[in-house]
Amino acid sequence: MHSLLPLNNQSCVVSVLLPLPLNKEYHYNANPMLELNRGDLVEVPFSRRRLLGVVLSLSNETHAELKRLRWVIRRFDLLRLPKxxxxxxxxxxxxxxxxxxSVLRMVLSTPSAFDSPKSILFYALASQENRICPKRLTNARRRVLSVFNDCIVIDHKNLLRKAVVGSRVIKSMVESGILDCSSAIQYPIFEPPDITGEWEILNTEQQKAVKILSSRINANRFSVTAVEGIKGSGKTEVYFRAIAETLAAGKQVLVLLPEIVFSSEWLERFTDRFAVKPAVWHSALQVRVRRDTWRAVAKGSVRVLFGARSALFLPFNELGLIVVDEEHESYYKQDVGVVYHARDMAVVRARLEGIPIILVSTTLSLETVENVRQxxxxSIHLAAFCSDINKPEVALIDLRKYSLDRGNxxxxxxxxxxxxxxDKGxxxxxxxxxxxxxxxxxxxNCGHRLKCSKCTAWLVMHQMLNQLICHYCGLSTSLPKCCPLCNIRDSFIFSGPGVERLAEEMLLRFPDVKFQIASSDTVKGPNSTAELVRSMQSKEINVVISTQSIFKGYNFPFLTLVGVVDADLGLTGCDPRACERTYQLLHQVVGHVGGASRPAKILVQTLAPENPVMQAIASxxxxxxxxxxxxxRKAFGMPPYGKLAAIVISSLNLKQVDEVAQLIAKAMPRLNGVIILGPIPAPIAVIRCYHRRRFIVRADRKVNIQKVLRDWLAAIRPKSSVRIKVDVDPYNFM
Ligand SMILES: [Zn+2]
Ligand SMILES: [Zn+2]
Incomplete structure (x- = not known):
């Protein structure tokens, strides 16, 4: 650590960006002895606090306000953020x-990583000539000495454990000169992956793909390669080779994955191939592991990291390759805080680093498909190993032909x-x-619908919890005895299906069936996912009723029938990607059921079998x-053939939210190629008591939509009680 006292009154001025929701940087005086550079992490006074910040630039010029500037307190020596x-x-x-x-805040999400690492005490026997031989040894001291029969040096914690003694015994042995004590910083060990292991034999298509990727890696400059292939096409094996090649060149690798995958046996494939567990980065990591991983990435001891989207902002210094697996997943769009798309920003990082990036998917997103076309x-397309014989049969069920009883x-x-x-087991x-x-x-009796008191959303009945729950704010309440409007007792009926209701209907048909519901209410976290997978694979259950795709990374050899109960659900609403998502989901189901010897069937219930999405799925x-x-999308100028942005204004105060919305409406630009709709109440007009007004901006491809938005909103300075959220290329239309 460097002193903050300047020598000879010399100083330089540095600009520092702070992890606060502010755009501007702040100027500070700095002691030249600190030798500050761009990227250095510093502690600075801010208001009455001390904050961690990053140096953006420095100048030796005398600053007009030099005398009034405050001083940089210290520099963190551990590391510097890469340019x-x-x-x-x-x-x-x-x-x-x-x-x-706000973006910097994501980079500095692990403040404990900047604390000086704690040192650990180590013990060894004092050398023979210095050692004082005590006349009499207690049993405790004898046990301590016997530990050193097997080792020369041991750390404090293990010595206590092995000798079964307290700290005081050790301390007294050091004081009486029997043991030597030293301290050292112990960094956690991230074993480097072993790239010398044996590889699977590749088919001709895979070999071609590996060759292309290899040339990209050797070119050592920015390029984007999209790899598409369904399960069984061996695309993971292909990009594992690319990882190995990058590692061999002495570079680090970042693999982005949807958060849900971290529980799966999928990561074990990496361990099988590279003989070590990969470093991982996701929201469920313990603070200590987070801190160690952050440092190890910066220090370069992590060579390969599998991370959720926030891993994109880790301080890699020697990045040589980025892989985005399941690149089509809308998971990659972060909806709170900084509203960014991790796949798109990963491409940006690859370009800034001048390195190749690989986008991998079973069904590439339309954005990526369009980039390939242009x-x-x-792109590389990998066909499946297995022939069409085992391809599942997909059939549409036209619900209009079957009159289902109410509630069925x-x-x-x-x-x-x-x-x-x-019957087939x-x-x-x-x-x-x-x-x-x-x-x-x-x-x-009166038709009154039960609504959340904090949101404009219906309350959803959860029979298993015996609660009505709002899916927007989490509010939970029991079913009222009487209708709050007409006061009639026990008058409530339920409309529409949920997973629990399907289970009820199924049990009426098949009373002995063993089943499980898989939703975010019943399957929480890696352990319960693993448990569900185990009970599927060991045939403890016959039926799983699921809200989500739990297919990624798993094999269910006995799963031979999938019933999509309401395929039309995803097709409604104003989301331009709704059809694509439905298609992707069903396509993924097709790719993951059945096994080599068991043909699988997928039945899709729909009211609109003539819809091209349904037709494409069936064929x-x-x-x-x-x-x-x-x-x-072209016809309506939707992404990627046009640009979209949403502005959502929200506040607890209805009057204020409308005032700001009107202010923004008045400043609305009139530009060629730009259409602005709004302000209107957002589809969910109130969430958690926050009133919400929305603008939608649609612009031609050639328009710089960021500039339009920036110019438009520049003069809008709402009170702190009103929030303006700008979402460029929105995925959430609620
Ligand atoms: Zn009523
Ligand atoms: Zn609510």
Whole structure:
């Protein structure tokens, strides 16, 4: 650590960015002895606090306000932020319109990483000539000495454990000269991956793919390669080779994955291949592991890291390759805080670093497909190993042909198929993206619907918890005895299906079936996911009723029937990616069921079998789906053929939110190629008592939408009680 006292009254001025929701940087005086540079982490006074910040620039010129500037307190010697990472902070801020300080906050998300690492005490026997031989040894001291029969040096904790003594015994032995004591910093060990192991034999397609990726890595400059292939096409094996090649060149590798994957046996594949567990980075990490991993990435002792989206902002110094697996997942869009898309920013980081990036998916996103078509990205398509014989059969069930009783959601063909599957001793999955029992609860007498008191959202009945729950704010309440409007007792009925209601209906048909519900209410965290997978694989359950795709990384060899209960659910609403998501989900299901010897069947219940999405799913024709989807998006100027942005204004105070919305409306620009809709109440007009007003901006591709938004909102300075959230390229339309 350096002193803060300046010599000879000399000083320099540095600008420091602070991890606060502010765009501006602050100037400080710094002692030249600190030898500050761009990227240095410093502690500075700010208001009445001390904050960690990063030096952006420095100048030796005398600053007009030099005398009034406060002083940098100290520099953290441990590490400096890499230049490319600071550039990424600036880039992300300018792209998302988030304050630079907010983006920096994501980089400095682990403040404990900057504390000086704690040193650990080590003990050894004092050398023979110095050692004082005590006349009499207590049993405790004898046990301590016997530990050194097996080792020369041992750390404090292990010595206590092995000798079964207290700290005082050790201390007294040091004082009486029997033991020598020293202290040292112990860094956690991240074993380097072993790249010399044996590799699987590749098929011709894989070999070609590996060759292309290899040339990208050797070119040692920015490039984007998209790799598409369904499960069984061996795409993971292909990018593992690219990882090995990058490691051999002495570079670090970052692999981004959706958060849900971290529980899976999928990471074990890496361990099988590289003989070590990969370093990981996700929200469930313990503070200590987070701190150690952050430091180890910066120090370079982590060579490969598998991370959730926030890993993009880790301080790699020798990054040589980025892989984004499941690049189509909307998980990569962060919706709170800095609203950014991790896949897109990963491409930016690769460009800033001048390195290759690989985007991997079972079904590439339309954005990536379009970039390939325009020649900006190259693509590799891997076909499946297995022949078409084992491809699951997909059939649409036209719900209009079957009159389902009120409160029933399973059609006759689906029930029959479940019966056949049970008879064969195989497993079924029912899929519906709705948690709880029923999405709507209403009074049978007056029609009153039960609504959340804090949001404009219906309360969802959860029978298992015997609670009505708001899925937007989490409010939970019991079902009232009487209707609050007409006061009639026990008058409530439920409308629409949820996973619990499907379970109820299924049990009426198949009373002996063993089943489990898989939703965020019942499957929480890695352990319960692993437990569900185990009970599926060991055939302890016959049916799983699921709200989400739990397919990634798992094999369910006995799962031979999937019933999609309401395929139309994803197609409604104003989200331009709704069709694509439905297609991706169903396509993924197709790729993951059944095994080599058991043909699988997928039944899709729909009210609109003529819909091109449904047709494409049934025929398995990806090209025709893409044609349809591209035409749709082009016709409406939707991404990636046009640009979208959303502005959401929210406040607890209804009057203030409307005032600010009107202020923004008045400043609305009139520009060629830009259409602005709003302000209107957002579809969920109130969440957690916050009133929400929304603008949607649609612009032609050539328009710099960030500049439009920045110019437009520059003069708007709302009170702190009103929030303005800007979302460039929104994925959330609620
Ligand atoms: Zn009523
Ligand atoms: Zn609510």
């Amino acid at each position: 490319n990472l600071i550039d990424l902070v600036e880039w992300t801020a300018s792209w998302t319109l988030a304050p630079r300080g 020649g900006r990205y190259t 959601f399973l059609s006759q063909p689906l029930i029959q198929a479940m019966q056949n599957t049970l 195989e497993q079924s999955m029912l899929f519906i993206n709705r948690r709880g029992y029923a999405p709507l609860t209403l009074c049978n 398995g024709d990806r090209e025709s789906f893409l044609r349809f989807e591209i035409n749709q």
